[in-house]
Amino acid sequence: MRRYTETVDGPHFSLTCSRAEERKAERDLSRIQRYTETKEFFDCRGELSIKFSKSNLSLTILYDHKGHVETPKFHVTEEVQKYIEANKLVPPRLIYQNLIAMADGSQLKTTDLHTITRQQVYNIWMSLTRREWERDPRDDFRSAQMLVEEQEGYFLIEGLQEPGVSLAFTTPCFSDKVKYNRLKMTEIFIDSTFGTNKHGYELYCVLTELDLVSLPLSYLLLDTRGIREEGKRGSRLTAWLTALRASGLNPTVVHTDKDFAGDSCKHSI
Structure with missing residues (x-):
């Protein structure tokens, strides 16, 4: 719904097509975190007006919509599935880029690669690799690494990939x-959770407040139960915070409610 107006004679509703170009601009999609495939928008000028009249005991409906057709979804062919399976050790983002690069070539003759989507490649890759992970649970770690690497703007921290x-x-x-x-990130907050995932990892997070909004800067999954060394947890927390400092994070205040993390914070931040 775009507008609602209450008049003496009755209410007036004005609605628009959810896939119209003007709706795309109104929603400012650049500020919305999406976890699903982005929808298409069209110049359809869709509008629906509903006006009630108490005096005339009537209802007036005005409708105008230029029909639109979504881009047809590509059915993944067998040869594409075989190509993805042969390259399942490669991140799906790179597989997709390679397929698009092959679109004008002759490697896959029966497939129109111009119409394949990144989501389709990812779904097939996930179904293939999931079967591998189920056979060998130790690959869960590598799968997590690849998942992080696949996400735009996320980067693994070297030295903490054990x-x-x-x-x-x-x-x-x-x-x-x-x-x-980062110059405005003068205060950071360190928080953690314990025993909230099936593998028993501790989860640590460094956050900051910027323009009255809390922002997560970095995460650390940690499980030192099988490590026999003095200061096993503190040394890795120190390495994590030191890496963030080396990358330009230099706060003046650090908030944490973890007593054992005190030395790590003092020596690294």
């Missing part, structure tokens, strides 16, 4: 220096 022990990465709120000014 299979079964630690996995650390930064978010777009940290990597996008233009949109998120």
Whole structure:
């Protein structure tokens, strides 16, 4: 619904097509975090007006809509599925880019690669690799790494990629220096959760407040139960925070409610 007006004679409703170009502009999609495939928008000039009249005991409906047809979805052919299976150790983003690069060639003769979508490639890749992970649970770590690498703006932190022990990465709120000014990140907050996932990892997060909005900067998954060394948790927390400092995070205040993290914060931040 675009507008609602209450008059003496009755209410007036004005609606528009949810896929109209003007709706795209109104929603400002650049500020919306999407977890599904982006929808198409059209110059359909769709409008529906409903006006009630108490005096005439009438209802007036005005409707105008230029029909639109969505881009047809491509049915993935067998040869594309075989290509993805042969390259299942490659991140799906790169598989998709390779397929598009092959679109004008002759490698896959029966497939119109111009119409294939990234989501389709990802879905097939996930179905193939999931079967592998189920056969060998140790590959869960590598699958998590690949999932992080696949997401735009997320980066793995070197030195904290220990299979079964630690996995650390930064978010777009940290990597996008233009949109998120690190010089304004003068206060950070360190929080953690324990025993909330099936593998028993501790989850740590570094957050900051920027323009009255809380932003997650980095996450660390940590499981030191199988490690026999002194300061096993503190050394990895120190390495994590030190890596963030080396990348330009230099707060003046650090908030944490974890007593054992005190030394790590003091030496790294």
